[in-house]
Amino acid sequence: MGDVCTRNCRFCAVKSGIPEKLSPEEPARISEAVKAMELTYVVITSVTRDDLKDGGASFFADTVHTVRSKSADIKIELLIPDFKGSKDALKTVIRSRPSVINHNLEVPSILYSYINRDPKNYVRSLKVIENAKKMGAYTKSGIMVGLGEDYPHIIQTFKDLRNASCDMLTIGQYLQATKSNLPVKKYYTPDEFEYLKTTALSMGIKQVESGPLVRSSYRAYDLYNRLMKEH
Numbered sequence: 001m002g003d004v005c006t007r008n009c010r011f012c013a014v015k016s017g018i019p020e021k022l023s024p025e026e027p028a029r030i031s032e033a034v035k036a037m038e039l040t041y042v043v044i045t046s047v048t049r050d051d052l053k054d055g056g057a058s059f060f061a062d063t064v065h066t067v068r069s070k071s072a073d074i075k076i077e078l079l080i081p082d083f084k085g086s087k088d089a090l091k092t093v094i095r096s097r098p099s100v101i102n103h104n105l106e107v108p109s110i111l112y113s114y115i116n117r118d119p120k121n122y123v124r125s126l127k128v129i130e131n132a133k134k135m136g137a138y139t140k141s142g143i144m145v146g147l148g149e150d151y152p153h154i155i156q157t158f159k160d161l162r163n164a165s166c167d168m169l170t171i172g173q174y175l176q177a178t179k180s181n182l183p184v185k186k187y188y189t190p191d192e193f194e195y196l197k198t199t200a201l202s203m204g205i206k207q208v209e210s211g212p213l214v215r216s217s218y219r220a221y222d223l224y225n226r227l228m229k230e231h
C-alpha cells in the first residue's frame with residue numbers, strides 16, 4: 001500500500017503525506033515473492049492508510065487470499081493499523097483467516113502525546129486486539145522501550161495487553177532512525193529485557209520475545225509455534 005503514511009509518529013522513519021493510489025498488482029507480486037522464497041511463514045504489513053474508506057482492510061484480505069492461492073500451507077501474520085477502530089474493517093481482515101493478527105501499541109499510554117499520537121488511540125489499539133481475539137484470531141502486539149517510560153508504565157501496558165487477550169508480545173529497544181526522530185532516552189541492558197520478559201509471562205501473556213534487537217517480526221514463526229504447542 002505504498003511507502004507514504006497518512007500519520008506521522010515521531011519515532012518512525014516512514015514518509016508521511018498523501019499516499020499514491022493502491023497498486024492492484026501488489027497482492028500478486030507479494031504472492032510471487034513468497035512462493036519464490038519458499039516461505040513457510042510470512043509477516044505482511046503496511047503503512048496506515050486513513051485516506052482509504054476501509055483503511056486498506058480489503059486489500060489486506062485480498063493479499064492473504066492471493067498468497068494462499070500460490071502457497072496453500074503458508075502461515076500468514078498480518079501486522080495491521082488500527083483502521084480508525086472500525087470493527088467492520090477488522091472483520092474483513094479476519095474473515096480472510098490470517099494465522100495471527102498483530103497490532104503494535106508501540107509505547108505505554110503516557111507517551112502517546114509525546115510520539116504524536118492522540119492518547120485516545122491507546123485504548124482504540126487495545127480494542128483492536130480485544131476485538132480480534134473475540135473474532136477468533138490469535139493476537140500479538142509489540143512495544144519499544146527507551147523513549148522515556150518508567151517501569152510502572154511498562155507493567156501497566158502488560159496488564160492492559162493481558163486484559164485485551166493479547167497472546168504474544170515483542171519488546172525491543174527503540175533506536176533513533178534519523179535526526180528528526182525522537183532521541184533515545186535509555187538503553188536497556190539484556191538483563192533488563194529478560195526481566196521484562198519474565199514479568200510479562202508471569203502476568204499472563206503467553207509468549208514473549210524481549211531483547212535489544214527484537215522487532216515486531218523477530219522470530220515470528222518460533223513465537224507462533226510455541227503458542228500452537230500450548231493449544
Ligand code: SF4
Pocket residue numbers: 005006007008009012013014046047048
Ligand atoms: S508508526 Fe505506523 S502509523 Fe505511525 S508513522 Fe510509522 S507507519 Fe505510520
